[in-house]
Amino acid sequence: MGLFSLGRRKAVAPWFESDDLEPYLARSRFDPETESFIRDFARDGVVAVDLGDEARRLCDQAVAETEPYFVEGVSRVQDAWYRSPAVRRLATWPKMRRLLKAAYGRDPFPFQTLNFRQGSQQGVHSDTIHFHSAPERFMCGVWIALEDVRPEAGPLIYYPGSHKLPVMTMRGAGVNNPEPTYDDYVAAYVPRYAAAIEASGLPRSQALIKKGWAFVWAANLAHGGAPIEKPGATRRSLVVHNYFENCIYYTPMLSDVEAGRLHVRLPPNLRTGLPRWPRRGWRPVRLPKHLVIEALRRDLAREPAVM
Numbered sequence: 211m212g213l214f215s216l217g218r219r220k221a222v223a224p225w226f227e228s229d230d231l232e233p234y235l236a237r238s239r240f241d242p243e244t245e246s247f248i249r250d251f252a253r254d255g256v257v258a259v260d261l262g263d264e265a266r267r268l269c270d271q272a273v274a275e276t277e278p279y280f281v282e283g284v285s286r287v288q289d290a291w292y293r294s295p296a297v298r299r300l301a302t303w304p305k306m307r308r309l310l311k312a313a314y315g316r317d318p319f320p321f322q323t324l325n326f327r328q329g330s331q332q333g334v335h336s337d338t339i340h341f342h343s344a345p346e347r348f349m350c351g352v353w354i355a356l357e358d359v360r361p362e363a364g365p366l367i368y369y370p371g372s373h374k375l376p377v378m379t380m381r382g383a384g385v386n387n388p389e390p391t392y393d394d395y396v397a398a399y400v401p402r403y404a405a406a407i408e409a410s411g412l413p414r415s416q417a418l419i420k421k422g423w424a425f426v427w428a429a430n431l432a433h434g435g436a437p438i439e440k441p442g443a444t445r446r447s448l449v450v451h452n453y454f455e456n457c458i459y460y461t462p463m464l465s466d467v468e469a470g471r472l473h474v475r476l477p478p479n480l481r482t483g484l485p486r487w488p489r490r491g492w493r494p495v496r497l498p499k500h501l502v503i504e505a506l507r508r509d510l511a512r513e514p515a516v517m
């Protein structure tokens with residue numbers, strides 16, 4: 211935990227979420243596919259992207275390489291990329307890097323993977339409570355279908371346009387604790403966030419995408435997992451969480467954001483397999499020694515976690 215004042219700097223936003231999007235697009239002269247990705251992302255906070263036939267073949271390999279983890283009681287595998295070459299290749303797919311770099315104006319780096327065998331049935335949330343950045347919103351989720359998603363298998367659900375809602379912090383959810391905890395998240399954030407989404411009146415959609423397609427969401431997009439209607443139905447998927455260069459990375463659920471007390475992260479960059487140092491205004495920030503040692507241990511041990 212460190213003290214990082216977040217105020218007093220000129221607000222910097224990812225290009226697709228900025229007021230200057232139109233001039234940015236005019237001067238960048240992207241190809242039509244990239245420009246339409248950015249425009250759709252700006253409008254909905256979510257876009258489906260076909261990763262192509264080579265990626266589809268890798269989906270099968272990723273399933274074969276991760277299936278052994280899914281013994282009785284295991285519903286998700288975190289960071290299978292440490293051991294699965296196919297998961298790592300999909301997570302670092304060049305087309306995604308190119309599109310995200312164009313939309314955000316900074317180079318992305320994947321820092322975590324999650325594999326699911328079945329629908330997660332996770333409550334609706336915004337990733338900005340789990341992983342966030344300073345400047346804000348430089349984070350995004352890339353959800354890859356490892357098989358065709360069927361409606362009865364608990365698809366990913368989402369609220370198009372919800373990325374434009376204000377980011378809810380723990381204090382914003384009514385938690386009056388300078389060192390908030392997971393219990394605070396469950397007791398306060400979860401119901402408060404669900405109520406905010408309900409009050410927004412935004413319609414709910416389902417991601418019924420085909421194998422080898424990616425579903426990309428902005429940091430503040432409301433999403434979760436629908437109930438599984440057919441017991442035992444599989445919905446094999448790979449979620450890749452991305453940060454962007456030259457930011458501070460932190461866990462808002464454990465932070466007092468308003469006081470500048472951030473639970474800072476030293477995330478790995480999946481492309482290199484080594485920690486990616488946070489920067490503020492392009493300068494490296496000082497980190498507590500224990501955080502560095504933990505990150506190095508993690509990336510040298512290369513052990514996926516099962517949950």
Ligand SMILES: O=C(O)CCC(=O)C(=O)O
Nearest residue numbers: 330331332366434435449
């Ligand atoms: O795959 C799902 O059902 C939800 C995944 C998710 O919410 C996440 O990784 O943030």
